[in-house]
Amino acid sequence: MLIDAHCHLDFPDFDADREAVIERARAAGVAQFIVPGTTRRRWPAVLSLGARDDVSVCLGLHPYFMEEHAEGDIEALAQALEANPQSVAVGECGIDARFGDTLDAQWRLFDAQLRIAKARKLPVVVHCVRANDPVAKRLRQLDLPAGGLVHAFAGSPEQAGKFLDLGFVVGLGGAVTFDRAKRLQRAVQSLPDDGYVLETDSPDMPLAGHQGERNEPARVAEVCRVVAGLRGQGSEAVAANSTATARRLFRL
Template sequence: MLIDAHCHLDFSEFDHDRTEVFEAAKAVGVVRFVVPGTTRARWQQVLALGERDDTSVCLGLHPYFMQQHQEADLEALDLALSEHPEAVALGECGIDGRFSDTLDAQWHYFDAQLRLAKHHSLPIVVHCVHANDKVAKRLRQLALPQAGLIHAFSGSIEQATKFLDLGFKLGLGGAVTYERAKRLQRTVEALPDDAFVLETDSPDMPLSGYQGKRNEPCRVAEVCSVVAALRGQTLEQVATMSSHNATTLFGLPHA
């Protein structure tokens, strides 16, 4: 049993074959999908996917899409989280240090969403690129009651420990499959069993060998295989542990 703990199946890249994508994932043992929100304009598509028995959803404002966000979206997010208790987390929110021109705005929206997560007692799904230490510091200051997921983690074991000490799980995806990702692979080897979930970030973050191709939730089985090899564990062990961690984190129904 596998769970793809982070996949953007609402994106238009899947409009022509979404049903087949779900079926391909189920054929390799993926039984549940967690779909985060990115912009207010896409929340309805996300919520529509959440009507499926095998899909759980989150609502949030992603730092990559800053040009699409407005201040009113924060009030709308507060209302949407109240009206849609089926949302299992607030996200995807966070900080992307690659875009220095929007960093001030990113921090404004991130801080506002952290306060909303605290108000609604929801875990958060955090996009954190080139900002691990700063984000860990901010999360420590707020002491969120439900912690959450550091999506697509690629840092050191020291950075990982800062998040784990706050109760967060780390999302492991395509990055771990690259030969050059030595630091991340050393981190994965050293993580406690309850520290991580598996994810794809579909349609983005393709695995090694699939560069330039659309990523899909079925690839989480290959992520599982790489993680198992790094940790000296069986596929079944890693699948069971990561699925248990995702279920616990998001309060998912048990398969």
């Protein structure tokens, strides 16, 4: 059994065929989906999906959508988490250093969400692009009791180790399937069996050979096969390990 530990099934990309997408995932062995929130406007759609037995949800404010966030969203997030205790984490939140013009605002928003997670003893789902070292430093300073997931990890073995030491796990997705991703593949080989989860980031983060296509949760099975090959393990063992880690992290 597989869990897609990070997929945006609430996005409009799936409005035309969401049930068919879920059925294809089930046929590929994916039995559960973790759907993170990205903006306050999208939380109702995320929570609606969370009514399904096979979907668990997170609520957060994503750094990619800074122009959509407004004053009051942090207070609204705290209230939404209080009103929806089924939420398994705070996120997706984090830092995307590709956008230097909003970086200061990103850090303020990220820090506020980390403090909510600490107060509620929830894990965090972290979006971290070109910022592994400063994000790890901030996580160490705050000492979050429930750890979290560094989603779409693309760093070095050393950076992965820093996150693991902080009680976090890393998310492995489409990036590991590209031949050029040598550093990331070395990191995958270095991870302990309980140090990662598998994900797709659907509809984004396409796998090698599927560039330009909409990604979907069924392809977490292909990510599993690639990770198994890199680690010299069977796909069943990788699936079992990643599923156990997702269950532990999100208290499923």
